[in-house]
Amino acid sequence: MNAARTDVLIIGSGISSLTSAALLAAKGKKVRVLEAYTKPGGYMHSFSRFGEIYDTGAHYTGALGPGQPFHTILDYLGVYREDLFEPLADERFDVFRFPDFEAAFSKGYDRLIPGLVAEFPHEADAIRAYFARVQATVKNFPHYEFSDRSENDIAGTGLDVSLASVVEPLTSNPKLKCVLYAYCVLHGVYPEEAPFGFHAIMTDSLIRGAYGLRGGGDHLAKSFVRAIEAKGGEVLCKKRVTEMRVGTDRLVKEVRTEDGGVYTADWVIAGIHPKAAFRLLRDESGLAYDPFTPVFRERMTNLEESLGIFGVYATTKDAPPVDPHRNFYYFDSSDPETFFDTLTPDQTPKAVFLSSANRRPSPEAKNFAFSLHAAGPIEWFDDWRGSRFGKRPAEYAAKKEAFAENIFRAVERYEPGLRAKVGKYVSSTPLTHLHFNGSEDGTSYGLYHSIANTGARAIGPRTKVINLLLTGQSTLFPGLLGAAVSALRTTGHIIGIKPIIEELRLLGRKNESLHHGSGNADFARQFG
Amino acid sequence: MNDQMSLSNEIQTKVNDLFIKGFEIPSEKLTPTASLYEDLGLDSLDAVDMLVHLEETFKIKVDGERLMEVRTLQNVYDLVAEVARNAGSETVAQHAPALTANV
Structure with missing residues (x-):
C-alpha cells in the first residue's frame, strides 16, 4: 500500500x-x-483521568x-x-469576572446587546456600534459567509486594522473595553496588534452559536x-x-x-x-x-509564536459549583492594558479560563470535572526541554504544581472554596503540547x-x-x-x-x- | 526640496538594498523601469515578503491591495514615498534600519 x-x-x-x-x-x-x-x-x-474526559484544546x-x-x-x-456537541447556555454562556464588576455574553445579538446595555447603560451607542461593525465585517469573508467574493479582496475585512483602533474611538469606558477585549484570551494577541477582522469572526461565531464538545x-x-x-x-x-x-x-x-x-x-x-x-x-x-x-x-x-498555555484538569468531590453550560473568564485586573501580561510562575496569572469538561453531567452528578487555562510560556519550563514525557524530573512536577496552585488562587478570588473541593488534578505545560502535537515552542495558537x-x-x-x-x-x-x-x-x-x-x-x-x-x-x- | 530629494534617494537606496540582499538580484538589473515579475523574477509570494519587509524597514503600513498596482521598481519607490509622506516622512529618516547583512 x-x-x-x-x-x-x-x-x-x-x-x-x-x-x-x-x-x-x-x-x-x-x-x-x-x-x-x-x-x-x-x-x-x-484524554481520560479520574473517570472523566478532558479536552486539550477543543474547549x-x-x-x-x-x-x-x-x-x-x-x-x-x-x-x-x-x-x-452540546449547546452552551442561551443566557450568559461566557461570563467575564473582574475585581470590581462582572459582565457576560448571551447567545444571539438580540440577547447580547440588551444584556450589555443593561450593564453599561451609558455606553449603549458604543455597544451597538461595535457589534454592528462586527456583523458587517464578518460578511466580507467568503470562507465564513460563503459568498462569491474573492479571497484576495480584503476590503472591509478589517484585517488591516487593529481591534484597539476600532474600540478606542467608540468608548473610553475601561470596563466596557475589558469586556470587548476579553476574547483576546482566545487568541493571545494584544488589542493593539490583533486584526479586527479575525477578532470579529471569533466574536460573531461564539455569539451566534457557542457549543462545547x-x-x-x-x-x-x-x-x-x-x-x-x-x-x-x-x-x-x-x-x-x-x-x-x-x-x-x-x-x-x-x-x-x-x-x-x-x-x-x-x-x-x-x-x-x-x-x-x-x-x-x-x-x-x-x-x-x-x-x-x-x-x-x-x-x-x-x-513570533503565539502564547504557551498551562492547563489544569481537575475534578471536585461535590456537585458543580458553576453551570457546566457556561465558561468563566477570571481577570485579575480591570485595566485592559495589563490583563494579558504574562507574569512569572511564582505569581497568580492575569487571566484564567474555566470550562467544564463534561458539558452534560447527569442531574445526580456528585462531582464536577473542569479545566483551567492560563498563559504559561515554554521559557518557564526550558530547563526540562530535553527530558521525555512521563520521565521528567521531580523539579518539573514541583514547578507545575506551584503554578497550578497559583491558578487556583486566582480563581478562588471569585469561586471561594473551589480549591478545597478539588480531589485530584493533573496539569499540562507547553512541553506537554510539544510532545503530543509537535507545536512550535509548545504554543497553542501557532504563529502570533x-x-x-x-x-x-x-x-x-x-x-x-x-x-x-x-x-x-x-x-x-x-x-x-x-x-x-x-x-x-x-x-x-x-x-x-x-x-x-x-x-x-x-x-x-x-x-x-x-x-x-x-x-x-x-x-x-x-x-x- | 532638498529634504524631498534626500528622502527619495534614501527610499531608492533601501529598496534596492532589499532587492540585492533580500532577493539576491544583481544590482545592474535594478533599473526604475524593470518589471518586478518579468525582469527581476519575483513571484506573488515574493511580493508579500517585499511588502512585509518594506513596512518594517520604513515603519509604514501599506494597504495589501495596493500590491496589485505595483509592476515596476519605480512603482515600488513611488508607493513607499507616497505612504511615507502621508504617514510623516520623519519616521523614515529616523527609524529605517539598513538591511542587515544576514538577511
Whole structure:
C-alpha cells in the first residue's frame, strides 16, 4: 500500500488536515494522512483521568448552530453529528469576572446587546456600534459567509486594522473595553496588534452559536476519520514524517517517515507549523533543501509564536459549583492594558479560563470535572526541554504544581472554596503540547496572529515548493473554526474553491430553513 | 526640496538594498523601469515578503491591495514615498534600519 501513489498526502491530523482530507476525498481525490502520534486529532485530542474526559484544546467553539458556518462545513463533509456537541447556555454562556464588576455574553445579538446595555447603560451607542461593525465585517469573508467574493479582496475585512483602533474611538469606558477585549484570551494577541477582522469572526461565531464538545474532541476526530475512510481515504497513525524530498523542478517527489515508509503524491499538504514543515525539506540526495530568498528566511526567523498555555484538569468531590453550560473568564485586573501580561510562575496569572469538561453531567452528578487555562510560556519550563514525557524530573512536577496552585488562587478570588473541593488534578505545560502535537515552542495558537502575520501577509497556503501547500491555524486564524476554514483556502488551490463555496452556501441555507442541523447526508452526496 | 530629494534617494537606496540582499538580484538589473515579475523574477509570494519587509524597514503600513498596482521598481519607490509622506516622512529618516547583512 505504501508504494501506491495518492493524489494528496497530508502531514499531521489536526482539524485543518482532517478537513482538507475529508473535502478532497469527497471530491474524488485519493488522500492519505500521515500522523506522528498514536491517534489522530492534534489539538482535538481528549484524554481520560479520574473517570472523566478532558479536552486539550477543543474547549468550546462557535458558529455551530444550524445554518451557521462551522456547522455547515462539518455537515457538508459528512462529519457533523448532533451528539458530538452540546449547546452552551442561551443566557450568559461566557461570563467575564473582574475585581470590581462582572459582565457576560448571551447567545444571539438580540440577547447580547440588551444584556450589555443593561450593564453599561451609558455606553449603549458604543455597544451597538461595535457589534454592528462586527456583523458587517464578518460578511466580507467568503470562507465564513460563503459568498462569491474573492479571497484576495480584503476590503472591509478589517484585517488591516487593529481591534484597539476600532474600540478606542467608540468608548473610553475601561470596563466596557475589558469586556470587548476579553476574547483576546482566545487568541493571545494584544488589542493593539490583533486584526479586527479575525477578532470579529471569533466574536460573531461564539455569539451566534457557542457549543462545547460532548464526550471529548477525540469523537470529533473519529467522525472525520470515518468520513475520510468512507470516501476511500486513509488516516495512518504512528507515521512521523522525517523528510520531504524535493526535485530540481521544485516539486516534492517523496515523503519519508521514521519507520522507513516512502510516500508519493501529486500534492503535499502540511498541516503542521510552517517552520516545522520547512525543516523537513531535503533535496533528492537527502541534504537540507532551501528554496527560499534571504528576505523570506529573515521573516521566518523573526516571526513570533503565539502564547504557551498551562492547563489544569481537575475534578471536585461535590456537585458543580458553576453551570457546566457556561465558561468563566477570571481577570485579575480591570485595566485592559495589563490583563494579558504574562507574569512569572511564582505569581497568580492575569487571566484564567474555566470550562467544564463534561458539558452534560447527569442531574445526580456528585462531582464536577473542569479545566483551567492560563498563559504559561515554554521559557518557564526550558530547563526540562530535553527530558521525555512521563520521565521528567521531580523539579518539573514541583514547578507545575506551584503554578497550578497559583491558578487556583486566582480563581478562588471569585469561586471561594473551589480549591478545597478539588480531589485530584493533573496539569499540562507547553512541553506537554510539544510532545503530543509537535507545536512550535509548545504554543497553542501557532504563529502570533498580529496584523503583520495575517491576511495578505500570512504565511501560506502556497509555498516556494510548487506542490507543497500549508494549512492550519498559522496560515489563517486560530481555533477549531479558524483551522477548519484554513483548509478550505488550502484545498481550493487543488480543486478550486468557488463551486464548493456555492454548495456550502446552499447547504447552510437549507439547514437554516430546516432549523435542525443533522443528517443532510443526501444533500452532501448530491454535491459530493 | 532638498529634504524631498534626500528622502527619495534614501527610499531608492533601501529598496534596492532589499532587492540585492533580500532577493539576491544583481544590482545592474535594478533599473526604475524593470518589471518586478518579468525582469527581476519575483513571484506573488515574493511580493508579500517585499511588502512585509518594506513596512518594517520604513515603519509604514501599506494597504495589501495596493500590491496589485505595483509592476515596476519605480512603482515600488513611488508607493513607499507616497505612504511615507502621508504617514510623516520623519519616521523614515529616523527609524529605517539598513538591511542587515544576514538577511
